Structures are given as C-alpha cells and as structure tokens.
Amino acid sequence: MTDTPTQLFIGGAWVDAADGATMPVDDPATGEILCHVADAGPKDARLAEDAAVQAQQEWARTAPRARSEILRRAYEIILDRVDELAHLMTSEMGKPLAEARGEVAYAAEFFRWFSEEAVRIDGGGGILPDGRNRMLLSRRPVGPCLLITPWNFPLAMGTRKIGPAIAAGCTMILKPAPQTPLSSLALAAILKEAGLPDGVLNVVTTSRAGEVCEPLLRGGRIRKLSFTGSTQVGRILLAQSADAVVRTSMELGGNAPFIVFDDADLDVAVDGAMLAKMRNMGEACTAANRFFAHSSVADEFGRRLAERMGALVVGPGTRDGVDVGPLIDRTGRAKVEELVADAVERGAEVLVGGRTPEGPGSFYPPTVLAGVDPESRLMDTEIFGPVAPILTFDDEDEVVRRANDTPWGLVGYVFTEGLERALRVSERLEVGMVGLNTGLVSNPAAPFGGVKQSGLGREGGRVGIEEFLEYQYLAVPVR
C-alpha cells in the first residue's frame, strides 16, 4: 500500500486535486478506511483534457510497433506483480485473493491481445465501379477518449478500454469508480514505467462523477466515450454525449438467464452455475440472475447447487481458504437483503443462506432460493450478490419467451446435451453472448458485449479496437 499512488495522474505527473480535496477508500471486509486519494473536480478534469488533447496528434503518429511494445511491456510488468496487484485489489474491492489474481492475469491479457492488434490495423482500397476513381482507406484513431469504469473488476475493466485505445493511437482520461481507484492508479504507474508518453493516459479519481464528466462530454474536445456500468447511468451519459456527437461504447447491466434442460448433464450444469453465479461474489454483469430449471430436474439441480453453495467459506478476501469475500459496501448488501426478503415474502423457499451475518464488513452468504414467484423483484433487478433464484419451466418455447422477457440482453447460459436444441435455443436468445454448457464467457480474444439495453459495441476480440478507430477515405481519380 505504501508505494501505491494516491494522486491524480495528469500529463505524466502525479498531482493533487486543484482544491486539495481527497476522498476515503474503504476496505469492504472491515468497513475501515484504507487510505485517501485525490478527489478531482471540474478544474482537474479540464487539465486532464488539455493533456489528452495536446498529446493526441503526436501519439496518433507514433508507429504502431512502438504502441504495441509499450502494451507488451506493461503486460509483462503486470504479470511480474500479480501478487502485489491482487492484494491491492482485494483490499479495496473485497474479492478473495485467488479471484483477484485471476483478474490481474485476465486484465494483463487485454494488453497482450491489443499489443498484437496494434500492428494489424488494416486499411483497404480499390477501384471504384466507374473504373476511373480509386479509393484509399486508412484507419485513424477516433481522438481523445473518456473511459469510465465500475468497481467490480477494478483492473480488467480498465485494461479492456485502455488496451485498445493505446493500440489505436488514442489519448484518454480514465475515471475509475470511487470505491476502487487504487488499482487504476497502480496501472497508470505501470504504463508510465512501460514507456507510455506523458498525456496519453490521464487518471482522474473523483467522488463528483457528474460534475467532472459532463463538461468533458459536452465540450466537443472528447471524441469518444467508453463506459462500463449500469444501464441507468449509461442512459444519462448517452444523452450527455448527444450534444457534441461523441461516439459511444456502452457496456451496461445484465439480467442473465441460466437454463437447465431436462437432458442437461447436471454435474456440468452445477459447475456452470457455480461459475456463472459466484464469480466475483455475484457482482458481475455476466452473473446468472434467473435460473430456469426444467420441472423434471429442478429439485435435483437445486439440491446440488445448495450443497455446493453452502460449502463455500465466507470471510475477508485476504484470508487463506476464503471463497466468498464481502460485497462492495453495505448499500449493495442492503439491496441484496431486500430482494431476498421480497422473494421469500412471495413464497420462495430458502435452500441455503439468506441470513446476514453479524459483525463488521458487508458479507452476505451464498443463497439458493427455490420455487421463486416470477413476479419477484429479483427477476427484473440485477441482484449483484451471491443469490441464485430458481424457477421451473416445462417447454422450450416457454423458457425462451421468459428468458427474453427483459430489457437486458448481455449473456445467457444454456445447459443441454442436445446439439440441435443447444443451437436452436442459443440463436433464439436475445443476448450478445451465450455460454453453452459453461458458466464463463469472458475472454480477451472474444467480443464481449450485449444487445437491447445491455449496451452498444463490443470490447475485446478483433472488433475491440474498431471502437477506437475511424475510417478515412481518400478519393483518387486516375486520368
């Protein structure tokens, strides 16, 4: 902790907020303050914007190989410091160390992937139909970007945006979530060490997100917004982006269905459920939110899932052997408690969990609810906690209709041994991603993103860099 930067990172320098403001960072396992970091205001945002705008032209001209190698070096530094970064992440966010190490490796992988993509930015060209005119197509960086990230994956949500932005030749301002600024500040220090020129990345930590970001979006100099967070905030930012016609990528909320057919291998389905529900204590946009089990297997599936969930060890993420850390804060936990209470009032049976433990921190136990009423609030709310509500269904058309009956469309999970059914149901689900007999879809080499109100655009994969590039078409008549 002692070496972790706590100031703003602007133009390659570590600086205090102009008005000297700071904000506390809490440890969710104890509720105690870990440290204070700079709390930026609009003036600091303006300085970060100046730095990004000033650095843009030269950065765009930097050789793709040079950009690639900076990312590659940063990837290697991150891997050298997995333990250090994992401890930092666990202390500010709560996830168990093993999961934090997994996220650090996952986060680093975006830098490796985009270091490889930086040198594969293609253009194009050709003879136009009239046979006389030629066209030359080149790809240009979209320009200075504003990147806004949530607290649930403090490092990976940053690298998933910073990686392609650097690869494409964009400069940027990163605004991390106020609960987890330390991972982003540590990342900025690593990129500086890896040779990133001053001003290319600026990090602005703040408790005043609206005041800091709105002028940037409306001001006309920021050309791109890449946001990961809730659909509710996404809508506000889309509206703010309209004035200056800012290009947007939006990774928003989810309400993932998890469907277990009567021909599913239940061992595989329960393994998948543990991953899809319990990764990050359920605080993931990809978390399975609604479990639909065929009525002939629902009891057995529920029994096995409850057994596995009940065996998980809850405690501070830094303690050996802990599987489930605290939720991000007590507000997040209160929401989970209310959703469970509502489901129970409507007749759900608690197979395991469901009781908030005494003591400090924001812990909540792994919980399985059976016989959940479809009208329960957790059916149309992101639970963001370790709660698996199970409903039953009897036929394929019915479950597809119910799975799609939501404004969100990020990911769905399908468990069946039937190939045709697997393909048919996957194609009918209104989602951007499907986990087929698996509870994990995230991979830096795959396009991550949703449809409907889960977002716009994709991150990762071959298309991840496209979000940060524009086409320039050159018309060339040949006489």
Ligand code: NAP
């Ligand atoms: P959130 O409340 O929407 O906040 C996300 C980020 O936006 C934070 O940095 C937040 O800062 C900032 N923000 C909020 N209001 C803002 C405003 N008016 N102007 C500028 N920035 C603003 O979401 P969260 O609770 O941190 O994260 C959980 C949500 O993220 C869930 O809905 C989850 O599904 C979604 N998520 C989606 C993906 C995906 O890839 N689709 C991945 C991870 C998470 P403040 O907290 O200071 O307001």
